[in-house]
Amino acid sequence: MKIGELAKRTEVPTRMLRYYEEQGLITPRRQQNGYREYDEYLVDRVKKIRGLLNSGIPTRIIGDMLPCLNQPQEIVVADPDPELREMLVRERDRMAERVALLEHHRHALTRYIAAMDRSIAATTAPRVPT
């Protein structure tokens, strides 16, 4: 498929698909006219890349991880590099921290919004029946 279709199917802008290519995360073939030609399996891979980026993992590290995450279901560990393992553990722990923090702030925001609503209610209907 061409870049536009991949963009639609993954909801990742074409700009980003080209960027991921630039970073060596995907390497589509080229048609005779120079257009990029993406294989089906790249849909999954792009989604994986997005997910990892969204989790705060930089492209450089994603590049290290991707070859290990080849099979969609089964986890294949080709070269069990202890350094990579450590890095992944660190990333996982950082994720846990971020989840906790996000939850904390989500609750704070929820409380804040509720307070706003009370304030708005008080403003629009200031006279409360005694």
Place this chain on the structure above:
Amino acid sequence: MKIGELAKRTEVPTRMLRYYEEQGLITPRRQQNGYREYDEYLVDRVKKIRGLLNSGIPTRIIGDMLPCLNQPQEIVVADPDPELREMLVRERDRMAERVALLEHHRHALTRYIAAMDRSIAATTAPRVPT
């Protein structure tokens, strides 16, 4: 206190404290020699800023929120702007999404690390008693 002490107490590098100032999130007074002078209450505020930034809220929006989050405990809504409310709701929903995604990837990573460990165990002790 001076910038170095604030940095130590908040674990936010001086470089970033100056950056937050540049972005209008904190405005320390100046000593005669030009050094920045931070009040005690800024320790809390900087921590709040870090938390919000970590949650993916941009400085621009944090700048809008901070004046509302003055009191550490009580939530004070000075000007219940419905636009701000909508924005906050959007931010909160985005946070929820990000939490879900992070959790998903955290679990994936955990599974992956476990698989690695099995692989390492198999490599270092390849002969399993039948």
Place this chain on the structure above:
DNA sequence: GTGCAACCTTACAGTCATGTCAAGGTTGAC
């Protein structure tokens, strides 16, 4: 009071994941 480390200052450049735009080539439908 000289020297020196440890602090502080500004200012400018670089990074990373994005967004946006320009200038131009290709394709397919009418």
Place this chain on the structure above:
DNA sequence: GTCAACCTTGACATGACTGTAAGGTTGCAC
């Protein structure tokens, strides 16, 4: 043939950092 809807590369902008250079201030030892 022309027009919209694609595609290409390239360049510049932005947000949140991050690094570093070049220099001023402070405090302490000698």
